[in-house]
Amino acid sequence: MSGAIAPQDTSAPHAPLVVVMGVSGSGKTTIGALIADELGVPFVDGDALHPIENVRRMAAGTPLTDEDRWPWLRRVGEHLAEAGTSGRGLVVACSALKRAYRDAILAEAPDTVFVHLAGSVEVLQARMEGRSDHFMPAGLLRSQLATLEPLATDEPGFVLDIAQPVDDLVRQALDGLRTRA
Numbered sequence: 001m002s003g004a005i006a007p008q009d010t011s012a013p014h015a016p017l018v019v020v021m022g023v024s025g026s027g028k029t030t031i032g033a034l035i036a037d038e039l040g041v042p043f044v045d046g047d048a049l050h051p052i053e054n055v056r057r058m059a060a061g062t063p064l065t066d067e068d069r070w071p072w073l074r075r076v077g078e079h080l081a082e083a084g085t086s087g088r089g090l091v092v093a094c095s096a097l098k099r100a101y102r103d104a105i106l107a108e109a110p111d112t113v114f115v116h117l118a119g120s121v122e123v124l125q126a127r128m129e130g131r132s133d134h135f136m137p138a139g140l141l142r143s144q145l146a147t148l149e150p151l152a153t154d155e156p157g158f159v160l161d162i163a164q165p166v167d168d169l170v171r172q173a174l175d176g177l178r179t180r181a
């Protein structure tokens, strides 16, 4: 026994900061809530952080602009930053369609990991049409896909195929997050 004392781990407790991203209908809310439950951290649906005017625009079939989204993205970033500082951790469902949006979130909360739920237009259309209790019209899917800049390999996170069952996606997400912890 060398008698040496192992250095004390003075790092902050690991607080996972996760954004489950993707176009409307990709499963952000469904998968995000289950990931949060498995991780034992709070979950926030990004839709709840939109100004009511944004929700009204989307419900009326009007795509959001960058200008519409910046105040909303700032609130997402603030929630993540606070969750990181407190050590509580957080999972947010947030479309984060453009790289500039994800960079703005990272500027507030640099340790954020993005889980991009990606799928074909056919699967997405079917998922949106299969919902009855949501304000987002399936007619906006085309504009969502036109705006989407897929998560790039130099961004923190990974991409999952939404054609898989929910349980498989949750397991893959947890595995992916563990390798980045």
Ligand SMILES: Nc1ncnc2c1ncn2[C@@H]1O[C@H](COP(=O)(O)OP(=O)(O)OP(=O)(O)O)[C@@H](O)[C@H]1O
Residues within 6 Å of the ligand: 022, 023, 024, 025, 026, 027, 028, 029, 030, 031, 047, 093, 095, 127, 128, 130, 131, 134, 136, 162, 163, 164, 165, 166, 169
């Ligand atoms: N892997 C899956 N397999 C089958 N159905 C799924 C899967 N993931 C989500 N769904 C279903 O697809 C629909 C869309 O999911 P959800 O509302 O979570 O997407 P979302 O990305 O949060 O959408 P929005 O951004 O419009 O709120 C829901 O009816 C949900 O139950």
Ligand SMILES: O=C(O)[C@H](O)[C@@H](O)[C@H](O)[C@H](O)CO
Residues within 6 Å of the ligand: 022, 023, 024, 025, 046, 047, 050, 058, 064, 069, 094, 095, 096, 097, 136, 144
């Ligand atoms: O950036 C956006 O255009 C919106 O956030 C959509 O992508 C969401 O899916 C919408 O909130 C419906 O849920």
